[in-house]
Each structure stands twice: as structure tokens, then as C-alpha cells.
Amino acid sequence: MTTIYQGKRLSVELRRVDLPNGTSKETIIIHPGGAVVMLPRDGDDCYLIRQYRPALGDYIYEAPAGTMEDGELPEETADREMVEETRLRAGTLIPRGIINTTPGYTDEVLHLxxxxxLRPADDHHPDEDEVIEVIRLPIAEAEEMARDGRITDAKTICLLFRCRE
Structure with a gap:
């Protein structure tokens, strides 16, 4: 194993792996750390964010999400990120499982x-490098946005599916 890059949030390694069929190959694996995604719901409505994503050079609709800090439990991250991104705090967090984002090259796990x-949060401290607009809309409209392509974010589409009643 050779670390190619070590950043604040992620590392990239070159590793030789033995495959179940007996062959081996050299592969790149990205280790971004764990993260959480939340779908804030109030009755028949939900809250999404419209966030500018520099990698895409555009705004996208997505569920609030964030990276787990060292030693932080997923529920703690969910609480912190909800407040940072939506100015809301959840009284109840219902686990909706995990997803592997792109297992072809990363070991990232997202907790859903x-x-x-929901209640307003007074201790709102947004990240300076995030450009976010909070949007309240009917859950049925969010699901339609996922179907018709207005929501392209995979984690949000998965979470909308997992939260269907």
C-alpha cells in the first residue's frame, strides 16, 4: 500500500489486491471517511437544500449531508449538519440504513x-465555503423531481426512496 495523497478530509492509496478468482491487480482506493445524509420531514413536506457544487460548476438539489469528524457518531454528525445547513434540529432521527456511494474506487459509507x-435551531453556524438555499416542498414533489431529473444527486434519490411511506 502506498499513500498517493493525504489531505484534511481524504486520502488516496495505490494498493495491490488479490481478487477472489485468484488474480491480483493494482488499484486506486479513495478513503473519504464516513458521512451522513438526512431528509428533514414535517408532515407531508420535506426540506432540501439547493447548493452550489464547484466540481459541477452549478447548483443542485440535495438532502442535507456532511462528513463525520474523528470520533463523532453518525447521529452527532446528523445533528450538527442539520443545524449548519438548514437551521433546524430534529427531535427524532430514524435510521434508514447505509449506502456505498461509488464502490468501484472508494470505501465511502453514507449513513441515511x-x-x-423538527424545531428551529438557535445555534446556527454555517460553513463559510458553502452556498446553500433551504427549500421546503411537498415530499411528493421531491420524489417527482428525482423521477424527472431535476434531482440528480444519488444520495438524495436513495434517501427519498428509503423514506417512502
Whole structure:
């Protein structure tokens, strides 16, 4: 194993792996750390964010999400990120499982939550490098946006599916 890059949030390694069929190959693996995604819900409505993503050079609709800090539990990250990105705090977090984002080259795991019993958060401290607009809309409209392509973010589409009633 050779570390090619070590950054604040992620590392990239070159590794030789033995495959189940007996062959081996050299591969790149990205280790971004764990993250959480939340779908804040209030009755028949949900909250999404419209966020500028520099990698895409555009705004996209997505569920609030964030990276876990060292030693932080997923539920703690969910609480912190909900406040940072939506100015809301969830009274109840319902686990909706995990997803592997792109297992062809990364070991990233996202913890999915449905956030209920929402209340305003007074301790809102947004990240300076995030450009976010909070949007409240009917859950049925969010699902339609996922179907018709207005929502292209995979984690959000997965979470909308996992939270269907």
C-alpha cells in the first residue's frame, strides 16, 4: 500500500489486491471517511437544500449531508449538519440504513436518516465555503423531481426512496 495523497478530509492509496478468482491487480482506493445524509420531514413536506457544487460548476438539489469528524457518531454528525445547513434540529432521527456511494474506487459509507419532530435551531453556524438555499416542498414533489431529473444527486434519490411511506 502506498499513500498517493493525504489531505484534511481524504486520502488516496495505490494498493495491490488479490481478487477472489485468484488474480491480483493494482488499484486506486479513495478513503473519504464516513458521512451522513438526512431528509428533514414535517408532515407531508420535506426540506432540501439547493447548493452550489464547484466540481459541477452549478447548483443542485440535495438532502442535507456532511462528513463525520474523528470520533463523532453518525447521529452527532446528523445533528450538527442539520443545524449548519438548514437551521433546524430534529427531535427524532430514524435510521434508514447505509449506502456505498461509488464502490468501484472508494470505501465511502453514507449513513441515511429521516429527521422528524423538527424545531428551529438557535445555534446556527454555517460553513463559510458553502452556498446553500433551504427549500421546503411537498415530499411528493421531491420524489417527482428525482423521477424527472431535476434531482440528480444519488444520495438524495436513495434517501427519498428509503423514506417512502
Amino acid at each position: 436518516y429521516e429527521a422528524r419532530d
